[in-house]
Amino acid sequence: MNIILLGPPGAGKGTQARFLVDERDMIQLSTGDMLREAKDSGTDMGKVVAEVMAKGDLVTDEIVIGLIREKLQGDKKGGFIFDGFPRTLAQADALAELLSDCGETLDAVIEMQVDDAALVDRITARSTCSECGEVYNDNTKPIPADGVCTNCGKKAEFKRRSDDNADSLKQRLMEYYKKTSPLLGYYYAKGQLSAVDGLGEMDDVKAAIAGVLDA
Numbered sequence: 001m002n003i004i005l006l007g008p009p010g011a012g013k014g015t016q017a018r019f020l021v022d023e024r025d026m027i028q029l030s031t032g033d034m035l036r037e038a039k040d041s042g043t044d045m046g047k048v049v050a051e052v053m054a055k056g057d058l059v060t061d062e063i064v065i066g067l068i069r070e071k072l073q074g075d076k077k078g079g080f081i082f083d084g085f086p087r088t089l090a091q092a093d094a095l096a097e098l099l100s101d102c103g104e105t106l107d108a109v110i111e112m113q114v115d116d117a118a119l120v121d122r123i124t125a126r127s128t129c130s131e132c133g134e135v136y137n138d139n140t141k142p143i144p145a146d147g148v149c150t151n152c153g154k155k156a157e158f159k160r161r162s163d164d165n166a167d168s169l170k171q172r173l174m175e176y177y178k179k180t181s182p183l184l185g186y187y188y189a190k191g192q193l194s195a196v197d198g199l200g201e202m203d204d205v206k207a208a209i210a211g212v213l214d215a
């Protein structure tokens with residue numbers, strides 16, 4: 001089963017993707033994580049994307065489609081979760097082609113609905129375990145005082161993303177509404193779109209997603 005988690009930054013796509021990885025042996029393909037890796041590796045491509053990401057703009061379709069193409073060649077396990085991809089109509093078309101080329105289908109597109117005020121609160125308060133990617137929130141799930149991640153049990157650093165600041169977030173939301181939100185109509189027209197309330201408790205959101213996948 002291959003699915004897309006669609007929603008603005010801070011909607012909880014990464015958190016829910018990790019549950020699906022653990023519980024359904026799926027593979028999370030987060031273009032944001034791949035681009036952050038490229039950025040940290042200091043390659044030429046990494047240097048180009050670092051500047052774009054800092055501003056909150058979108059990286060070119062060519063780069064992200066290339067990253068996804070590479071990943072689709074590997075092991076498919078319980079299927080792919082596309083997290084943060086596609087973000088433009090061109091990426092959505094490319095994904096359809098890539099999946100069809102490897103004999104795969106897109107089985108569901110899940111929109112995670114969250115209002116803007118909640119997104120700003122979530123993003124400006126979040127930090128992530130450097131070891132496993134578990135997300136913490138200053139208000140609702142503070143970083144453990146002993147520095148040991150409650151998810152992976154390792155002594156970790158808890159990092160804030162450099163683009164989780166007010167200016168960059170404003171631009172990321174703008175990019176979402178201008179370039180990514182048209183995908184809702186695109187997948188609705190294809191009969192593939194389902195929506196879940198992304199504002200509820202994590203377990204409720206998880207149950208709502210399971211309801212869509214097991215329908």
Ligand code: AMP
Pocket residue numbers: 009031032033035052053054056057058059060061064083084085086087091163172
């Ligand atoms: P994310 O971790 O999904 O919030 O992505 C962080 C940043 O990486 C975004 O603000 C974009 O600059 C870039 N990015 C991630 N995925 C894509 C994509 N599919 N298309 C273009 N840019 C992307």
